[in-house]
Amino acid sequence: xxxxxxxxxxxxxxxxxxxEAKKGYVPEHIAIIMDGNGRWAKRKAMPRIAGHHxxxxxxxxxxxFANEMGVKVLTLYAFSTENWKRPKQEVDFLMKLPQEFLxxxxxxxxxxxxxxxxxxxxxxxxxxxxxxxxxxxxxTKDNTGLILNFALNYGSRDEMVYAIRNLVTASKEENLHPxxxxxxxxxxYLMTKNLPDPDLLIRTSGEIxxxxxxxxQIAYTELWFTDxxxxxxxxxxxxxxxxxxxxxxxxxxxx
Numbered sequence: 001x002x003x004x005x006x007x008x009x010x011x012x013x014x015x016x017x018x019x020e021a022k023k024g025y026v027p028e029h030i031a032i033i034m035d036g037n038g039r040w041a042k043r044k045a046m047p048r049i050a051g052h053h054x055x056x057x058x059x060x061x062x063x064x065f066a067n068e069m070g071v072k073v074l075t076l077y078a079f080s081t082e083n084w085k086r087p088k089q090e091v092d093f094l095m096k097l098p099q100e101f102l103x104x105x106x107x108x109x110x111x112x113x114x115x116x117x118x119x120x121x122x123x124x125x126x127x128x129x130x131x132x133x134x135x136x137x138x139x140t141k142d143n144t145g146l147i148l149n150f151a152l153n154y155g156s157r158d159e160m161v162y163a164i165r166n167l168v169t170a171s172k173e174e175n176l177h178p179x180x181x182x183x184x185x186x187x188x189y190l191m192t193k194n195l196p197d198p199d200l201l202i203r204t205s206g207e208i209x210x211x212x213x214x215x216x217q218i219a220y221t222e223l224w225f226t227d228x229x230x231x232x233x234x235x236x237x238x239x240x241x242x243x244x245x246x247x248x249x250x251x252x253x254x255x
Contacts, residue, residue, distance in 0.1 A: 036205030
């Protein structure tokens with residue numbers, strides 16, 4: 001209903017609004033906290049894993065639409081360092097999803113010039129999960145279109161601790177003076193060192209918090225929250241977020 005109201009209110013079709021959005025500045029990097037799979041399933045009297053499986057299908061269509069819109073980087077918060085606390089059955093299922101998703105979607109990613117990347121601690125993942133991700137990264141490494149960046153076994157505080165440890169080690173080896181440590185240098189030790197900071201962060205499901213996601217990188221990111229559960233998130237919702245983003249004035253601390 002919200003989606004229909006949004007388009008009716010503007011008296012434009014979806015295709016017309018896509019054209020309008022492409023005339024403006026499309027966020028170069030969109031990050032999404034994909035939340036609400038479990039609650040979506042519960043409302044339908046289904047097991048939580050059914051929600052995760054449905055959410056995987058949404059990843060496919062949102063990736064395709066982001067690529068169509070000209071987004072350069074799409075970072076998806078797939079599994080946090082805190083998610084290991086969930087029931088073992090659910091964790092085991094989540095660890096199988098990359099294998100299923102990439103196994104079926106990989107040829108399409110290659111064809112559409114999408115490059116798969118990963119941020120997070122790969123060594124903490126099961127062998128089959130690592131193998132699926134490695135194959136996807138290897139097969140798409142030469143692609144030059146959208147970067148589909150999965151945050152898997154990722155936590156922002158953990159990332160910063162990891163970066164600080166490596167920076168301290170490098171500082172000792174290179175005899176780096178404390179005054180030489182800059183924001184740019186710190187950023188170069190983060191897992192996102194080769195990516196621009198997000199322009200837009202989206203969180204689904206009605207929760208209004210960041211949940212340990214890219215805390216350094218989102219210093220000046222525009223935030224957009226929706227009550228829609230991730231399995232119900234559509235191309236229209238992403239377009240709505242982009243159009244909302246385009247109305248905002250980004251001053252980065254200036255006037």
